[in-house]
Amino acid sequence: MADRQQAMFSALFGAGLPTSPKLSTAGLPQRQRSLLLQRLGSLFLLIATSFQPASAGDWPQILGVNRNGIAVDEKLADSLPAGGPAKVWQAEIGSGFAGVAVADQKLVLFHRLENKDTLTAYNAETGKELWSQGFETNFVPQIVPDDGPRAVPTIHKDRVYALAPNGGLYCVDMKTGKPLWQRQTQKEFNAPAGYFGSGSSPLVEGKLLIVNVGGDKAGAGMVAFDLETGKTEWKSVNDQASYSSPIAVTVSGTRHLLCLTRLNFVSLDPMTGEERFRTPFGQRGPTVNAAIPILMKNQVLLTASYGIGAELLTIQPDKFEVSWNDEVLASQYTTPIVHDGMIYGVDGRQDGGSVTLKCFDPQTRKVAWMQTTSAYATLIAADGKLLVMHTNGLLKIVDLNKKAYREIASAQLLPGTTRALPALANGRLYVRNDNTLKCVSLAK
Secondary structure, eight states: OOHHHHHHHHHHHHHTSSSSSOOOOTTOOHHHHHHHHHHHHHHHHHHHHHHHOOTTTTTTTTTTTHHHSSSSSSOBBBOOOOOOOOOEEEEOBBBOOOOOOOETTTEEEEETTTTTEEEEETTTTTTEEEEEEEEEOOOOSSSSSOOOOOSEEETEEEEEEEEOOTTTTEEEEEOOOEEEEEEHHHHHTOOOOOEEEEEOOOOEEEEEEEEEEGGGGGGGEEEEEEEEEOOOOEOOOOOOOOOOOOOEEEEETEEEEEOSSSSSEEEOOOOOOEEEEEEEEOOOSSSOSSSEEETTEEEEEEETTTTTEEEEEEEOOOEEEEEEEEOOBBSOOOOOOEETTTEEEEEEETEEEEEEEEHHHHHTTOOEEEEEEESSSEEEEEEEEEEEEEETTTEEEEEEEESSOOOEEEEESSSSSSSSEEETTTTTEEESSEEEHHHHHOOO
């Protein structure tokens, strides 16, 4: 960590200043002293937000610790038993297609039980229910029959944050489920419900909880709330919401909040909400942006289906520079995996047409290999393996190899539709369909 902090310090201050944090401002002119202190503040904020402890066993938010689908320090078996992986536990659950979050051996599910959007905590190892807290809802779906939550909850320290399809934003105590604060984002910020209701997972950044609200007529496309109280700290952009979740990244010493909205990709200052720059992405009509932007050094990959395809952007100091846009990958909602300079993604849609698992070079767009799949799928990378969780309940484990497609094992985990994002923690894979949450062991 020390080497990385030193590198960031040099990036912030340049070669002309000492590279140790033990700086003195004595003797500096007032303007230089102010600039130095401002940069120091940025550095310390960067360190505080960039080095969160992570361990095998944590999947505290959508797509894991870093919101990129890559599991940290997991060790997985190199094969599966003939009958499939061992079932650790399973539970009957309510409606919804929100995946689970896992931290400190506790698992949190957001689902709907009768007329309540409900957060339920389980012992992640045994499946024992620890607590359940419901919130009244009158949400009625418009496109699909499922009326439950769509967004994976976010666990941060001793709290859980969840966004319901009716725009209810809830904060509860992680130990007891006791409600601590709540907001009604669709009502308060005049945000339309979209095709499927609200469905973007909240992001913790410093002392803020940042949400893709979509209040385009109230300048509240993105809104930041105080983590402790739920108070509005800032609101920004006149954009409707997407189903993509925001990320916070550091590029060339600058912290960016990267947000894929209904029709645009936007960079904001995460502390103030000030817009830095944007570029169009998406199209009007019955389309959605749902995959999370993926960072590769100073480049970002975006993808969507509905004839939109993929776009590679370079983050410049004052703009997004489009490197290319192409239909090499058109993913309806699966966030691609970056590994060894290559992109592994699912091309196609859940609701029709052919679906292909692809590996390609993002710089040249050359496809290394492709494999037609039996159904749409979501992805997790761990221990040199790609977990391909198909929406028909079939799990395939594939070698994370750019040379050729090689299937290691497969197993039918659930019947019905498993569109919810899976989670991997401590060698245990958590998957859900319309009415069952199941935990299986993939550990060595």
